[in-house]
Amino acid sequence: MKEIVILSGKGGVGKSSLTAALAHLLTEKGTRLTLADTDVDAPNLHIVLEAEFDRSTSVTASDKAMIDYEKCSRCMRCVDACAFESIIGDKKPIIISYSCEGCGVCALVCPEEAVSIHPVENGKINFVTSGAVRVVAGELGIGESSSGRLVDIVKREARQEASLSGSDLLLTDGPPGIGCPVIAALKGSDYAILVTEPTPSALSDLQRITEVVRGVGIPAGAVLNRSDMDQKSASTTLDWLARNDVPLLGTIPYDPYLPKALARGALAVNMYPDAPSSLALRNLHKMVEGLFD
């Protein structure tokens, strides 16, 4: 089984729509596929895919400190010791659990042994299906931290799901950004598809994500979405890709059918198969098939 991850350095360039369209085209041609949604802050692959909810399990993706006020002498040493500004209070220490990293320093400095570190449930793994495709999606609780660890768990579950169902390919919709969740999504992948669009901001995001992908040594290619949005920016991006040896896997023109389909909760490749973007996606899908054959 091969693993491909789709990334963009920042959200909003059409990563989830592309993942969904590719998934549709690949399964149409007989590829057995499992999808992982690792955008745990805003998982919405299932919305784009109109997937059906299957089951859900809660996960403990982080540790948090807790104070036993019976034992606490209000010495406030823990407040000063926390490097993450996660304990406040003048007369009584209060832990701000959403930013607590569970590092245990407060417990170490506490003279009364009033602090303990506990694993807490702060996320979910949702299993959904869309036709023949199984989707494993992580969902971080609102206001929680440690998306990196949750992404690790999502990938682990998705791999298991993929091997159980005998998939040929695990396609991962990556988290936005360039931080630790992105590394977690990349780990163990065979190839990264970097989605971008012709704007100066998107190029800057592309440069940063390329640096990360190179850093972990995973081969990558790029897709230029909404390629006809701006001629000048498009050629700047294409130049940059060529100069930096990032192969261009395909370009997809801006297409008014896309938002039209999306508004109806459907895929353009399905609803408008002859639309310009659908035709471009069909070409891209061949490239992607070639990647894991």
Add this chain to the structure above:
Amino acid sequence: MKLHPEIIKHFHSTTFTTPIIGVTGGKGGVGKSTVAVNLAAAFVAQGRRVALIDADVDAPNDSLLLGIPLENPEPVTIMQPIFDLEKCTDCRKCVKACQMNSLFRPQAKHITLMGECNGCEACYLVCPAEAINRGSHSVGTLYKSEQGKLTLYTGALQPGLAESALVVNAVRDAAFAEADQFDIILVDTAPGTHCNVISALKGADHVLAVTEPTPLGSHDLELILSLLEMFAMQRSVVINRSDLPGKKEKVQQAAQASSAPIAGEIKLDKDLLAGYLQGTPVVDLLPNSSAAKIFLKMADHLTATYPNRSKQASQGVS
């Protein structure tokens, strides 16, 4: 998540009176930064001194959208242990204390830092032999760039690291330390509903949640609004690309359910896109365009509502 009232109070407390306006959105790509930079330009056009904090430290792009080069880089550093092997007794207490599992002692070798280190200092605290020195390690960069009445504070995470929270706090603190020099502070957050978004919005008097009328847009809007509710933040909604062939009702319903008024609607607009591509806010590029007028109106409304924080201090947390 239920919050302790002390946490909410702490969250809203600041040491200055300059109003803070946050700009956020459940997901990336809905036009958050476009709104933030154009509002900044609109406040400047009104003659105000503006601080804009770009707290999307994974992908800080406000400088590109404003056409302001990043200046005055300062590293954001955290503590990182340096082992003094002369003093180390090989007791391995540090290995046990490190919750990140970043310390290893390979067979018949000495303690080494192998994994990610968040600078918590647990190892330093437990070492009985004083064999650990506090080194420092850079996790990102802060920039302060000025252009006329606008000062842009940007935080940029080192690619691949996990310390975005520390970089967010650092860029916010840098701007807050100079808050008295400004008439208004704007904060552009990361996408999502995680703790970095909260940290970025600390002290905000009002938060604009930017969204678009698509199924994804209304879904993400609901999430971000419940986060803002949890922290008792004043909030309103900005509908971007409001003429997309989507369902605006869903967005309106989500806003209403959270008592968040619609602060503005921005249409798909050639002028706006032109400003985006050229790195000049449309407010500066084409001040008479309809897109510019929307931002100027929003800025007027916000300054009328939040002239100064001290006036609302008596209201306390809403």
